[in-house]
Amino acid sequence: MAKPPKQNSPITEHLAYLLAQANREINRQLELRLSKEGVPVEQWRILKVLSDGEGHSMGELADAVLLNHPTLTKMIDRMVSDTLVYRVQDPNDRRKVLMFISDRGKVLCKKLNSLAVDQEEHILESYGDKSTSELKRLLESLIDSSN
Amino acid sequence: MAKPPKQNSPITEHLAYLLAQANREINRQLELRLSKEGVPVEQWRILKVLSDGEGHSMGELADAVLLNHPTLTKMIDRMVSDTLVYRVQDPNDRRKVLMFISDRGKVLCKKLNSLAVDQEEHILESYGDKSTSELKRLLESLIDSSN
DNA sequence: TTGAAAATATTGAATATTCAAGAATTGAAG
DNA sequence: CTTCAATTCTTGAATATTCAATATTTTCAA
Numbered sequence: 001m002a003k004p005p006k007q008n009s010p011i012t013e014h015l016a017y018l019l020a021q022a023n024r025e026i027n028r029q030l031e032l033r034l035s036k037e038g039v040p041v042e043q044w045r046i047l048k049v050l051s052d053g054e055g056h057s058m059g060e061l062a063d064a065v066l067l068n069h070p071t072l073t074k075m076i077d078r079m080v081s082d083t084l085v086y087r088v089q090d091p092n093d094r095r096k097v098l099m100f101i102s103d104r105g106k107v108l109c110k111k112l113n114s115l116a117v118d119q120e121e122h123i124l125e126s127y128g129d130k131s132t133s134e135l136k137r138l139l140e141s142l143i144d145s146s147n
Numbered sequence: 148m149a150k151p152p153k154q155n156s157p158i159t160e161h162l163a164y165l166l167a168q169a170n171r172e173i174n175r176q177l178e179l180r181l182s183k184e185g186v187p188v189e190q191w192r193i194l195k196v197l198s199d200g201e202g203h204s205m206g207e208l209a210d211a212v213l214l215n216h217p218t219l220t221k222m223i224d225r226m227v228s229d230t231l232v233y234r235v236q237d238p239n240d241r242r243k244v245l246m247f248i249s250d251r252g253k254v255l256c257k258k259l260n261s262l263a264v265d266q267e268e269h270i271l272e273s274y275g276d277k278s279t280s281e282l283k284r285l286l287e288s289l290i291d292s293s294n
Numbered sequence: 295t296t297g298a299a300a301a302t303a304t305t306g307a308a309t310a311t312t313c314a315a316g317a318a319t320t321g322a323a324g
Numbered sequence: 325c326t327t328c329a330a331t332t333c334t335t336g337a338a339t340a341t342t343c344a345a346t347a348t349t350t351t352c353a354a
Binding site: 008010011013014015016017018019020021022023024025026027029030041045048049051064065066113116119120123126127131132134135136138139140141142143145146 | 155157158160161162163164165166167168169170171172173174176177188192195196198211212213260263266267270273274278279281282283285286287288289290292293
Binding site: 067068070071074075093094096 | 340341342343348349350
């Protein structure tokens with residue numbers, strides 16, 4: 001007599017698990033590079049978003065860098081201490097705070113960008129051009145379909 | 148005179164960012180479902196790994212569920228209190244602790260599995276069969292190429 | 295215009311995670 | 325054997341994150 005059909009797939013087959021695993025690994029690699037400048041990944045994201053020179057509100061930033069509000073507030077506090085960014089009250093809506101990148105922040109951001117580009121190149125090498133762009137496409141579309 | 152070429156892609160184009168975003172979203176959805184049973188995603192993963200009935204050491208488990216050792220120890224402490232799992236010292240290597248799932252754990256795990264299957268089905272519907280399996284394939288291969 | 299509801303950001307307490315150190319056991323070289 | 329290094333897990337202190345509550349400002353309906 002045959003075994004009953006396997007009804008529960010192992011965890012390693014779940015999309016949620018694969019995403020977590022891939023994210024963890026890629027993030028670990030990026031972390032490693034950015035640690036050369038002693039900066040956590042989230043701070044790099046913040047600097048990168050702000051490096052358009054425009055003012056961005058805390059809510060906008062929180063969405064963009066995938067952090068919730070209180071966590072962002074506390075991280076920004078640290079970055080203000082390090083004079084990487086600064087706060088300005090929004091003149092049009094005084095509930096809001098606009099964040100700007102400082103000159104020092106811009107300099108740091110450039111260094112971080114090149115470290116990040118190193119990583120992307122490393123991925124392209126070991127994983128391949130085609131796979132990378134296809135994966136990006138699929139991820140974007142998954143994110144879209146989840147809203 | 149033309150602008151210099153844009154040298155820094157926006158953060159939303161980085162693979163690391165897309166992975167983080169997709170992971171966050173899918174995880175949020177799964178969390179929402181599992182919260183019906185009041186169980187965090189990591190505990191579901193632990194139960195699922197242990198549900199093969201074999202004993203798994205803490206180190207093995209930590210790798211499998213993407214948690215580092217101290218975090219896992221403390222989570223297991225909670226699960227032991229809830230009598231979902233139990234510890235047995237490995238008779239062959241007394242440095243090791245073997246974790247087992249309890250009967251109560253098995254019952255809970257089944258309920259959680261069906262909640263998780265609901266989610267996977269929901270993804271299949273909105274995102275499509277083909278995209279899902281292609282995405283899984285690419286993620287597996289990315290993970291492979293990162294070792 | 296006024297007052298209630300919504301939006302925005304921060305704070306503080308509770309909770310969780312991480313880092314570094316410690317305890318126990320095993321392995322292995324001398 | 326004995327001793328020293330490596331492995332495995334846990335603990336406690338430091339750090340970070342989250343939840344709930346608060347303060348401020350804006351919006352909008354009555």
